[in-house]
Amino acid sequence: MQAQTPTPKLQDRRILAIWCARLSVDRWQQSLGSETGEIGGEGAPTVLISETAHGPRVEAANDAGIEAGARVGMMLADMRTLCPHIQTAPADPAGDLAFLEELALWAQRWGPWSALDPPDGVLVDITAAAHLFGGERRLLGDVEAAFAQRKLRVRSAIAPTAGAAWALAHFGTHLGPQRAMLGPRDDAIRVLGDLPVAALRLDADVLTVLRRLGLKRLSDVADIAGNISGPTEAAARDALQRRFRNRRSPSANPLIRLDQLLGRVPEPLLPVIARHAPMVQRRLMEPIRHRSLLDQVLADLTVDMARELEGKGDGARRLELGMWRVDGQVIVRRLELAAATRDPQHMTRLFTEKLDHIEAGFGIEIIRLRASWTEPLGMGQRDVEQAAERHGTSLAACIDRLSVRLGSQAVRRPVSRASHLPERAQDWRPPLEPHPVSQNILEMRERPLKLLDKPERIAVLYASPDGYPQRFRWRGNVHEVARVEGPERIAPEWWRVRSTVRLRDYYRIEDAEGRRYWIYRHGLSGDGRGGLPDWFLQGLSA
Known part of the structure; x- marks a missing residue:
């Protein structure tokens, strides 16, 4: 008797799919608290629109709007031809x-x-x-x-x-x-x-x-x-x-x-994990208007935040300070740190510089501090770190103070990249961000002290055949070449670009006034990859 091969079956996994068919409209109506028949409710044709380069576009519509002919993706001008009295409200996809x-x-x-x-x-x-x-x-x-x-x-x-x-x-x-x-x-x-x-x-x-x-x-x-x-x-x-x-x-x-x-192939799904951001706040009995009182409340909040973070074993990387004024206006100040910390004095010092131009109006009645980005931070020798800060040797504290004064994008450190092209040999990263060590294949080669952000074309007035220029013009000035070193040939990265990209021949040159430049010829005569070679200046040497 021949055994029968069992038919493959789906796994006994059960997935519940929930489709909020009218999510945008339902959420919008809840935000208004509208009822059927009111302006903007189901009784009035209404569409949610978003601004595009070609004008407002319909993103959603209530039942009355759909009955009037509204469809997702149509332009508002077309919708008004079908229903001139259509009402509109802004869509909120992020919300x-x-x-x-x-x-x-x-x-x-x-x-x-x-x-x-x-x-x-x-x-x-x-x-x-x-x-x-x-x-x-x-x-x-x-x-x-x-x-x-x-x-x-x-x-x-x-x-x-x-x-x-x-x-x-x-x-x-x-x-x-x-x-x-x-x-x-x-x-x-x-x-x-x-x-x-x-x-x-x-x-x-x-x-x-x-x-x-x-x-x-x-x-x-x-x-x-x-x-x-x-x-x-x-x-x-x-x-x-x-x-x-x-x-x-x-x-x-x-x-x-x-x-x-x-069920023949798996479908990866990314679970949503609840992550509660640590938050502390003060509801003041009397609104405050003076800076000294605001600094005192801020100091108390940072101590409470440090206690919350220590209980979770985390440190703050991003902090948000919200201040609710009596007139309903909310003032928010954000702070991003170079390294995770839960030092209340450090957080207070950084926020102090962001509160200089706060307009309290008739007073601030609620102050809230929230850590929107945290990282695990183990227990350390706080006395050693505090001593380092007192002597000015704490690198993270120094970078945080520079970032507050100069801006987060102004403090960066160069890191090497594994590329033989000069413009790709390094990159700029946040100061304390870990970066894998990569072997730079040009680390043993001498490079100019200053590289231009983008190579600039130079006009060669006279050049020897397949050699260096003896006279060139750059930024309106003519330079006579006195000394030359090179060439150093650099081929393109064939795994990144097309095979028609031309070679480069780099030269170190010095003009008659002693100024040194790093130039290269882009392409060779008769290489079949374009017309005559072009010349560029990419670096300056001391």
């Missing part, structure tokens, strides 16, 4: 994304971890957790009830893969109102085959190509990708693979998306 992150953390009540599905979706891993809610059907009911309580319209679905759950949540209504789940042993192609190809989460240009090829349903793509029983089917699959061979992004390759939907 929508931040709100979606909060929803992803809140959705972890149904599973151990969740992930973002931008711009308007959340994925939750509910593997082995549905029985806590009485089964998957009741879990979906709890999801809809919880979001309805928050006045958010959602559609949800459960499937073994994120792709299948996403397809059911977005297009499951095509299969009937009861089809919101795909079991671990269900045939995904049989259940989802009638869905449009848009259920594969593909880019708009890829969907256009598939429709032109006659592939309108998910089953059409699955037949070509999985059916190779005959030469015709095999040729069709090869043609589809060749067409999308260079599409590395999953959203641009229907074959990758189909394999992810069926």
